Amino acid sequence: MLPFIAATNGAALLVSVVFGFIFGFDWTVYSGLAVGNVLMLLNFVLIGMTVDRIVRCRDFRRGRTIGSVSYGIRYAGLFVILAGLLTIHAVNIVTVLVPLCYPKIYYTFIYTLKRGKDDE
Numbered sequence: 381m382l383p384f385i386a387a388t389n390g391a392a393l394l395v396s397v398v399f400g401f402i403f404g405f406d407w408t409v410y411s412g413l414a415v416g417n418v419l420m421l422l423n424f425v426l427i428g429m430t431v432d433r434i435v436r437c438r439d440f441r442r443g444r445t446i447g448s449v450s451y452g453i454r455y456a457g458l459f460v461i462l463a464g465l466l467t468i469h470a471v472n473i474v475t476v477l478v479p480l481c482y483p484k485i486y487y488t489f490i491y492t493l494k495r496g497k498d499d500e
Contacts, residue, residue, distance in 0.1 A: 384486050385479075389417065392478055412475030415465060419458060420479045426454055 396409045430450040437443040465471045
């Protein structure tokens with residue numbers, strides 16, 4: 381997935397530069413891309429840690445609870461970070477949210493490509 385993320389970041393940067401020439405440059409666009417990528421990577425690390433804890437857990441219900449609590453804490457933390465950065469006008473909301481959508485776009489794209497091949 382890393383090459384896809386690098387290519388998508390490059391495309392997002394190119395689009396933001398083009399819009400910068402048309403509408404004027406705003407540093408919050410670039411800080412938003414950087415923050416969005418950091419949050420995406422942090423989210424991956426936290427998901428990995430959670431999955432590790434769930435797999436080591438022997439009780440199904442406890443594992444499900446760990447996953448649910450982790451999910452809630454991750455999104456609450458994400459909300460707090462984004463709300464704080466948006467309150468002080470440090471980032472652009474669109475460019476922060478775009479990197480957070482990369483995994484969904486990637487897996488949807490890969491599923492669509494492989495779907496026809498798996499049906500044979």
